[in-house]
Amino acid sequence: MRILVPTPLGKRLAFVEREPYGSKDARIRAAIVRAMHAGDSATAGLLSTPAHAIREMWCFKADLKPRWPSVRQPTLLVQSREDDIASLSNAFYLLRRLGGRVDMLVLDDSYHLVTVDRQRDLMATRVTDFLTTLVRERPAILVPARVANGD
Template sequence: MIQDSSYFLPGNHNGVLLIHGLTGTPNEMRILAKGLHQAGFTVYAMQLAGHCGDEADLCQTSWRDWYASVQEAAQFLRERVDNLFVAGLSMGALLALKLAADQPELVKGVGVYGVTFSYDGWSIPLWAKQLFVLLPVLKKLHLFQKTSFIEKPPYGLKDERIRATVAASMFSGDSASAGLAGNPFPALAEMQALAKLMRQRLSQVKAPCLIMHSGHDDIANINTNARLVEKHVSGPTRFVVLDDSYHLITIDRQRREVINQSVAFFENIAQSA
């Protein structure tokens, strides 16, 4: 059964919509949400459609469903603030960029954290890197639709204490807390379709982008993911490379740096507006 794990933190007239990643939960944005809220921001950490349930729940949705839930959340937040910012982690960053491309008059700035177009980090096996590219085709042919890619350590986390806590939650079946342990092939195929679309549409992103990515990302290589955004968006960018984290930068060792950079970036835009 899907639980509603989203949360809303009322603050000033500057709002930040936070979007978690594929198979993740709003919990992976909670530390950042609290940091932004302490700085005065109104924060809404939304839950993507099909998430915080089981694999069957997720596989019943498409990237269009995930994006529809982002649009709904953005509408909820825009009714309560004057300036709206959007920030996402991993696949959530793709959805944040899509919202900025679709509604340039709405989105004042984008937080792009560990953006993932390709699963090509150092922990991803070669066979998986090659297979993931074929997943949209396999989905159309209805092949391997009951298969999942089970994550292996370090699970996007360099901090061993946090890694142990997250892994225990994932494998306990508490998907509302730490997300799913496996990435179902149908969901991965949907994400590949979203990534393909956003590669083509990056130039339509005119809002300023704060791009933060680990230089040692185990899931998504910085050069083929974050640098892609830096190179192709039309708006101004600030690029921050983290050297003591892995993929899940919002909860890993440099989570405080993510908060500080985000607060300064969004505040600067709000003051200019």
């Protein structure tokens, strides 16, 4: 696929979404499919991803990859064990290579769309806890730079 995408033929290709559309929950999945087929990309994303967008993602990843160790900001990775799009190994790869503190939540009852799937409440709670911890550890991160500097 990587060979075909940059060619003139590849520029006309698109990768169509398919079951399970990132959601383990049948009710949510049905809503996603309805919105996609109605052309409501703001609600559910695109029904297909153009090949050139995939190529841009690959280029972006290649550019970032050597920089990951320099990322020192605290990071929370949220990944589904049964993700239908991205492998759990990707999250572990980042966990080992990011340069700062990295926390990780692995969800056991969700697919790719962790913010809307079955464990969205668990994910939201973990994000809230992560941010609360950051504020306790570093309260100055919430103060705009101009206020902190007396401007």
